[in-house]
Each structure stands twice: as C-alpha cells, then as structure tokens.
Amino acid sequence: MMNRRLFLGLAAACLLACQPAPVVFNNTDLTGATFGRQLSLPDHHGQLRSLSDFGGKAVVVFFGYASCPDVCPTMLAKLAEVMKALGDDASRVQVLFVTVDPERDSAERLKEFVPWFYPTFLGLRGDAAQTRAATEEFRVFAAKKQVSGEMGYVIDHSTGAYVFDPAGRLRLYVKDASSIAEIAADIRLLLQGR
Secondary structure (H helix, E strand, O other), X not given: OHHHHHHHHHHHHHHHHHOOOOOOOOOEEOOOOOOOOOOEEEEOOOOEEEHHHHOOOEEEEEEEOOOOOOHHHHHHHHHHHHHHHHHHHHHXXXXXXXXXXXXXXXXXXXXXXXXXXXXXXXXXXXXXXXXXXXXXXXXXXXXXXXXXXXXXEEEEEOOOEEEEOOOOOEEEEEOOOOOHHHHXXXXXXXXXXX
C-alpha cells in the first residue's frame, strides 16, 4: 500500500514537472478573446485584405490616422524599431495600420504615410460604415472632436495595438507605453508557437 502511494505521488510530481511553464507576456494577454476576430478592408494598393491573408505570420493591428499629431506616428515608429529588433524574424510579421479617418486618409495618403515608417507596413481604409464595423469588432474608441485651426478636427482614439499569432488568433494587446524590447520579446514568443 505504501509503495503504491509513493509511486502515485512520484508519478503526479513527475507529470507536474514535465508540464511546460505557462507563457508570461510583457503585454496584456488576450488569448481566448471573443472580439477582434474579423478584419476585411482594402489596403493602400486597393487590394482587399483580411487577417487570413497573413497566415503563418504574426499580425499587428493598430488603429489611428495620418493627421494624428502624436500617438500614431510615435507608435508606428516604435513598431518599425520592433521590426528592426526582430532581425530575420521581421519577415514573419505584418503590421496593419487601420485608419479611423477615412474622410481625410485616402488610399494615396496612406500609401505615402504608412510605408514611410517601414516598407512592409500596410495601411487599411474602409468607408465610414466599414470603419465603424472594424472599430466595433476590435472595441476601439474613435470620436471626432472639432478644433480651431487648419485641421478642423482631430480624432480621439484608443492607442494600443493588437497582436495575432501565426495561427490567426488574437493574443495580445500592446499599450502605447510598451517598450520596443517588450514588444519584440512577445512577438518572438508568438513566432515560436507559444
């Protein structure tokens, strides 16, 4: 009887020790999220793009607009540095910039603005209804606010990015305050199948 208990105890300990350690991300883990499952909009070349087009790659989705005075260019510049930090693994990552300002952000404007940060980045643009559907699907806040001066309006909007693993599952929310090293480390984990 004692040998059996000892054996079962050792077997249970062995099973626990053999389990892989849980993945701990630097950014917010959204594994199992029930939103952000669909995205289908034309890119700045006029080609309809959906998340499934990028199977086998980690996909970073960031909502913003080209006239944004601060957060958007800062986040795109940070994501460009992440791509550089990833080295050869950058070829397995796609960044998608979804405009929340289709009124001003034409395909031509996005074509000039988005790849300026990194050549493979794609700008996505829909009409007002498509944009609203995309922001609702990703639970992104975006509201037009009138301002004095040349711009006429700005758009207050959510400032983080969403990261999908190579299997197309939403896995992370990256806050705009996250460091380049933290984002790159998390993407590397996803590329390793974690």
